[in-house]
Amino acid sequence: MFKGIKVIGFDADDTLWVNETYFREAEAAFGNLLAPYETLNTIDQELFKIEIANLSMYGYGIKSFVLSMIETAVKLSNYGVDAGTVEKILELGKEMLSKPVELLPGVEKVLQELSPKYRLILLTKGDLLDQQRKLEKSNLFKYFHHIEVMTEKEEEDYSRVLNHLDIKPSEFLMVGNSLKSDIVPLINLKSNAIHVPFHTTWIHEQVTEEVKNNSTHTTVSQLEDILNLIP
Known part of the structure; x- marks a missing residue:
């Protein structure tokens, strides 16, 4: 007492x-987008590493998460990721921002x-x-x-x-x-x-x-x- x-x-x-559930769903979708370039485990590890490195600059939240996903995509694709995939990453963020509370x-x-x-x-x-x-x-x-x-x-x-x-x-x-x-x-x-x-x-x-x-x-x-x- x-x-x-x-x-x-x-x-x-x-x-x-509810919040973290939406991040996990977006991570899974992001992994599918980058499947042509790397294994899911490597994608998850690299995304987390980049998220942590970016915290001091971007802070927490969905916008920071989206920027880190784009940076991860550029890095793991060796600058080969196409504009259509980047657009889909941006859409993942917009979907998260429009989720009901x-x-x-x-x-x-x-x-x-x-x-x-x-x-x-x-x-x-x-x-x-x-x-x-x-x-x-x-x-x-x-x-x-x-x-x-x-x-x-x-x-x-x-x-x-x-x-x-x-x-x-x-x-x-x-x-x-x-x-x-x-x-x-x-x-x-x-x-x-x-x-x-x-x-x-x-x-x-x-x-x-x-x-x-x-x-x-x-x-x-x-x-x-x-x-x-x-x-």
């Missing part, structure tokens, strides 16, 4: 709505029950325009006192947000699906965190077993379970 909590933060992608089970109920008792804030990574689009389509704006699209979710990034909003770490609870981004940084700040796993996680967001075992966080099987842990 969490006591003394005044503010609850929620991650967005794969905590409130699919709320995960229990989201509306949880926010409805907690918003009268706590100050709720949304802390998410990604492309600003795309995250705003998803928020508008989700109809969840009304539950949040503050919304922050963060470049990164390291300890210093959370400290900056908590200080700006005048929130004591001990009075803050973060809820999210990523141990690396939503849970471990808050635990290190002596704050509180609840992990709600999603069925698929981007490799970049995965942590070692040692980190999992050493983190003093709470894990629930579904978002609605947090209502049993918060007074």
Whole structure:
């Protein structure tokens, strides 16, 4: 049971709505497009390598993902990829950006029950325009006192947000699906965190077993379970 909590933060992608599933589907389609040039395993590995190298320049989100796919296609085809294939890669990105916002089970109920008792804030990574689009389509704006699209979710990034909003770490609870981004940084700040796993996680967001075992966080099987842990 969490006591003394005044503010609850929620991650967005794969905590409130489906996100990573669409990336995995796009990766599979991208692999088929590049099948004439390389094996699927090599395509996946090279794409991931280029995505990580580009994070400091492009940040997170679908647009960054599309640019990395195009760069991967150019590299693996040895500059032989045709304009038609590049166009299809761009279409993959547009399809992702036009996906409906699919709320995960229990989201509306949880926010409805907690918003009268706590100050709720949304802390998410990604492309600003795309995250705003998803928020508008989700109809969840009304539950949040503050919304922050963060470049990164390291300890210093959370400290900056908590200080700006005048929130004591001990009075803050973060809820999210990523141990690396939503849970471990808050635990290190002596704050509180609840992990709600999603069925698929981007490799970049995965942590070692040692980190999992050493983190003093709470894990629930579904978002609605947090209502049993918060007074």
